Amino acid sequence: MPGKPAVQIAPAEGKLGILIPGMGAVTTTFIAGLEAIKRGLGRPIGSLTQLGTVRLGKRTEGRSPAIRDFVPLAPIENIVIGGWDIFEDNAYEAATKAGVLEPALLEQLKEPLSAVKPMQAVFDREFVKRLDGPNVKPKGSKMDHAEMVMDDIRRFQASTGASRLAMIWCASTEVFRQPAAVHATLKDFECGLQKNDPEISPSQIYAYAAVKSGLPYANGAPHMTTDTPALLELARNRNVPLAGKDFKSGQTFMKTLIAPGLKSRLLGLSGWFSTNILGNRDGEVLDDPGSFRSKEVSKSSALEYILQGHLYPDLYREFYHKVRIEYYPPRGDAKEGWDNIDIFGWLGYPMQIKINFLCRDSILAAPLVLDIVLFMDLAQRAGLRGIQEWLSFYFKAPMHAPEVYPEHDIFIQLMKLKNTLRWMQGEDLITHLGQEYYD
Numbered sequence: 056m057p058g059k060p061a062v063q064i065a066p067a068e069g070k071l072g073i074l075i076p077g078m079g080a081v082t083t084t085f086i087a088g089l090e091a092i093k094r095g096l097g098r099p100i101g102s103l104t105q106l107g108t109v110r111l112g113k114r115t116e117g118r119s120p121a122i123r124d125f126v127p128l129a130p131i132e133n134i135v136i137g138g139w140d141i142f143e144d145n146a147y148e149a150a151t152k153a154g155v156l157e158p159a160l161l162e163q164l165k166e167p168l169s170a171v172k173p174m175q176a177v178f179d180r181e182f183v184k185r186l187d188g189p190n191v192k193p194k195g196s197k198m199d200h201a202e203m204v205m206d207d208i209r210r211f212q213a214s215t216g217a218s219r220l221a222m223i224w225c226a227s228t229e230v231f232r233q234p235a236a237v238h239a240t241l242k243d244f245e246c247g248l249q250k251n252d253p254e255i256s257p258s259q260i261y262a263y264a265a266v267k268s269g270l271p272y273a274n275g276a277p278h279m280t281t282d283t284p285a286l287l288e289l290a291r292n293r294n295v296p297l298a299g300k301d302f303k304s305g306q307t308f309m310k311t312l313i314a315p316g317l318k319s320r321l322l323g324l325s326g327w328f329s330t331n332i333l334g335n336r337d338g339e340v341l342d343d344p345g346s347f348r349s350k351e352v353s354k355s356s357a358l359e360y361i362l363q364g365h366l367y368p369d370l371y372r373e374f375y376h377k378v379r380i381e382y383y384p385p386r387g388d389a390k391e392g393w394d395n396i397d398i399f400g401w402l403g404y405p406m407q408i409k410i411n412f413l414c415r416d417s418i419l420a421a422p423l424v425l426d427i428v429l430f431m432d433l434a435q436r437a438g439l440r441g442i443q444e445w446l447s448f449y450f451k452a453p454m455h456a457p458e459v460y461p462e463h464d465i466f467i468q469l470m471k472l473k474n475t476l477r478w479m480q481g482e483d484l485i486t487h488l489g490q491e492y493y494d
């Protein structure tokens with residue numbers, strides 16, 4: 056029987072407005088997916104909030120409700136979308152150019168997609184070198200731009216009548232940067248916005264505007280945005296949840312499936328070489344070394360953390376890990392990834408595993424966007440603030456408290472996510488001990 060819920064969750068009443076910087080392949084596949092699902096033209100495959108269940112109590116109790124019946128989530132029908140992009144294409148035109156979904160499906164969704172028109176973007180070519188576009192905000196200081204985004208947020212809420220809002224970054228990957236002096240405190244950051252500090256990126260301007268306006272903020276790309284003391288401080292002050300970063304959708308998803316398995320059997324690793332080809336706009340942006348560096352860093356850490364070479368020096372101390380991404384236009388969004396994994400077993404005898412994943416980047420990412428925004432809205436209504444580590448399941452480089460290492464093992468991440476839902480609703484946490492069945 057459920058105990059007392061750990062938190063009070065406000066009901067998911069009214070519309071939920073999702074605001075998205077970047078209306079490219081992932082965003083338009085997400086929006087078109089929502090519209091297709093609402094019309095019965097497709098199913099939300101890949102989405103835990105829509106198709107997942109959560110076991111409650113003992114196995115003998117037979118209680119496994121759908122997650123969306125167990126915790127109050129906004130229904131898809133109540134979602135309204137707005138966004139920003141440096142290009143003027145509406146979501147129908149952008150989806151057509153992205154070429155992820157069949158033209159015949161997009162034609163059936165033309166009306167709702169055409170209605171989603173991007174607002175003017177905050178953009179700086181210093182942070183995304185391979186792109187330039189006309190739909191940008193007028194000149195002004197970085198603080199002026201943050202104020203303009205806050206105005207956009209207010210206007211969007213007024214025009215849609217949304218009762219709650221959340222923001223998720225699905226725009227291009229910005230160049231790699233480390234936190235600078237301007238990120239040390241909120242005061243430094245606000246001063247930096249006024250003085251146009253070159254270390255403040257567009258994504259940080261959107262995030263500042265979102266959090267300052269009380270919106271949860273999630274980062275789907277690998278660059279640094281809210282992982283700074285300044286924005287963490289703002290999120291704490293405003294009681295706002297944060298999550299990130301970099302959707303764990305393709306090759307790293309595979310990595311975090313396989314690596315825990317090798318470790319569970321104490322099979323050693325001498326090398327892991329990952330490469331992939333992709334030809335969408337994301338691939339073009341990642342062709343720039345600065346943006347690639349952001350991705351490389353976020354993709355590289357998972358193996359080290361999962362395999363814990365310091366605890367298993369014979370098995371994992373010295374493996375060679377290399378990650379490549381090749382921009383190859385003919386392939387479009389249909390990315391192909393190869394992994395060559397050199398492992399060793401009993402008495403050190405070598406073996407190999409090859410993975411050839413012929414995936415579709417945005418088809419894998421769209422359900423993650425849906426789950427993340429619904430869970431961020433839940434977190435907000437449950438009064439959770441700051442880093443939402445229970446959403447690590449969705450990210451390649453999960454945000455985490457400074458005193459702990461990030462959890463990358465996807466099975467632990469899923470258990471953590473479901474235990475968080477149980478905890479919220481006052482259900483027993485599942486330990487998988489099971490001794491009671493054998494008394």
Ligand SMILES: NC(=O)c1ccc[n+]([C@@H]2O[C@H](COP(=O)([O-])OP(=O)(O)OC[C@H]3O[C@@H](n4cnc5c(N)ncnc54)[C@H](O)[C@@H]3O)[C@@H](O)[C@H]2O)c1
Nearest residue numbers: 077079080081140176226227228276302304336337416420
């Ligand atoms: N499976 C996946 O697709 C996947 C996985 C992990 C991370 N990501 C990340 O998600 C993001 C989106 O991927 P995508 O395939 O849709 O890319 P995309 O290139 O199709 O779309 C990104 C859009 O962002 C716009 N943009 C760039 N800077 C902007 C700014 N400052 N403000 C507003 N708009 C801006 C671009 O014009 C473009 O339309 C990328 O950062 C990508 O690295 C994607």
